[in-house]
Amino acid sequence: MIPQALFFYFAGxxxxxxxxxxxxxxxxxxxxxxxxxxxxxxxxxxxLHAEFVAAVQIIVYAGAILVLYLFVLxxxxxxxxxxxxxxxxxxxxxxxxxxxxxxxxSVFRTExxxxxxxxxxxxxxxxxxxxxxxQMIGNALYTxxxxxxxxxxxxxxxxxxxxxxxxxxxxxRKQ
Amino acid sequence: MMPSAIPLEWYLIVxxxxxxxxxxxxxxxxxxxxxxxxxxxxxxxxxxxxxxYAYYLQNITGQIMVFFILMMAxxxxxxxxxxxxxxxxxxxxxxxxxxxLLKW
Numbered sequence: 001m002i003p004q005a006l007f008f009y010f011a012g013x014x015x016x017x018x019x020x021x022x023x024x025x026x027x028x029x030x031x032x033x034x035x036x037x038x039x040x041x042x043x044x045x046x047x048l049h050a051e052f053v054a055a056v057q058i059i060v061y062a063g064a065i066l067v068l069y070l071f072v073l074x075x076x077x078x079x080x081x082x083x084x085x086x087x088x089x090x091x092x093x094x095x096x097x098x099x100x101x102x103x104x105x106s107v108f109r110t111e112x113x114x115x116x117x118x119x120x121x122x123x124x125x126x127x128x129x130x131x132x133x134x135q136m137i138g139n140a141l142y143t144x145x146x147x148x149x150x151x152x153x154x155x156x157x158x159x160x161x162x163x164x165x166x167x168x169x170x171x172x173r174k175q
Numbered sequence: 176m177m178p179s180a181i182p183l184e185w186y187l188i189v190x191x192x193x194x195x196x197x198x199x200x201x202x203x204x205x206x207x208x209x210x211x212x213x214x215x216x217x218x219x220x221x222x223x224x225x226x227x228y229a230y231y232l233q234n235i236t237g238q239i240m241v242f243f244i245l246m247m248a249x250x251x252x253x254x255x256x257x258x259x260x261x262x263x264x265x266x267x268x269x270x271x272x273x274x275x276l277l278k279w
Contacts, residue, residue, distance in 0.1 A: 001180075003180045003181055004180055004181060007181050007185065011185070011189045014189060014193065015189065015192050015193065015196070018192075018193055018196045018197075018216055019196060021200075021212065021216070022196055022199060022200040022203065022204070022209075022213065022216075027206060027208060027209065030209060030212060031212065034212055034215065034216070037193075037216070037219070038219070041219055041222070041223060044186070044189070044223060044226075045226055047181070048186070048226050048227060048229075048230040049230055050226045050229065050230070050238050050241075052238075053226060053238050053241050053242075056242070056245065057222075057245075060245055060248075060249060061215075061219075061245075061248075064249065065215065065248065065249060065252050068252055068253065068256060069208070069211075069212065069252070069256070072208065072256045072259065072260065073208065075260070076208075076263065076269060085203055085204070085205065088202065088203075089202070089203045091202075092198075092199050092202030092203045093199055093203070095198065095199075095202065096195040096196070096198050096199035096202075097195070099194070099195050099198055100191055100192060100194070100195035103191040103194070103195075104188055104191055107184050107187045107188065107191070108184065136235055137235065137238055137239065137242075140235050140236070140239055141239055141242070145239050148243060152242075152243055152246045155246065155247065155250050156246060156249070156250055158250070159249070159250030159251075159253045159254055160253070162253075162254050162257065163253040163254055163256075163257040164257075165257075166254070166257035166258055166260070166261045167256075167257035167260045167261060
């Protein structure tokens with residue numbers, strides 16, 4: 001009973017604050033309700049026994065990405081926003097409802113839910129009793145996924161250099 | 176089967192609702208920062224789906240994928256906001272309707 005109640009709380013708050021983030025006219029309110037969304041998504045991860053991912057979600061999304069958004073928002077003084085909704089918003093809402101309906105329909109019409117794999121060796125629960133979530137993720141990340149890990153570090157380096165180049169002061173010199 | 180009381184479909188429906196909200200946000204809002212925020216929502220819905228399948232299929236790979244999505248989201252936010260700042264310097268607007276330099 002308690003897991004269901006927790007699930008409904010986290011899921012309801014996630015969806016509700018996401019809707020508030022979309023419809024809110026003030027951009028600061030949008031960013032702050034997106035913070036609520038991220039924290040409750042971390043709660044969903046804990047319900048799914050992904051504790052390390054939940055911690056990383058709070059640290060990276062709520063701690064780093066949202067702070068970056070808030071910095072940029074404070075830089076732009078969003079109180080002067082005179083535009084709000086695009087004129088195509090009825091079509092957009094209709095498209096969103098159709099998309100969500102199609103995806104929910106595909107959940108109930110596919111057979112994948114009945115097939116639990118039997119050949120998978122790195123099980124979540126089976127290994128979790130002996131190793132723990134963090135150790136298991138580290139084991140998989142530094143053995144099987146070492147090459148994607150290196151690619152990820154390279155992409156982060158590209159993001160770092162690109163952000164410095166794009167937002168740096170060299171654009172002002174042209175004027 | 177898992178000793179969990181919550182079916183997989185519920186998590187998937189939450190993820191799909193978040194994705195639909197993100198799509199509507201991208202299409203509806205006219206501030207370019209809100210478009211980037213809605214893209215974050217869509218990435219998070221993909222993360223929820225990955226974690227739910229990682230638990231219900233008993234495979235750690237889904238959680239590893241979430242790390243790579245997280246890395247990609249961080250790089251995307253840094254680059255996207257840098258582009259917004261550079262754009263604001265050149266055009267002095269955040270409205271996506273007025274950013275039509277490459278419009279055909």
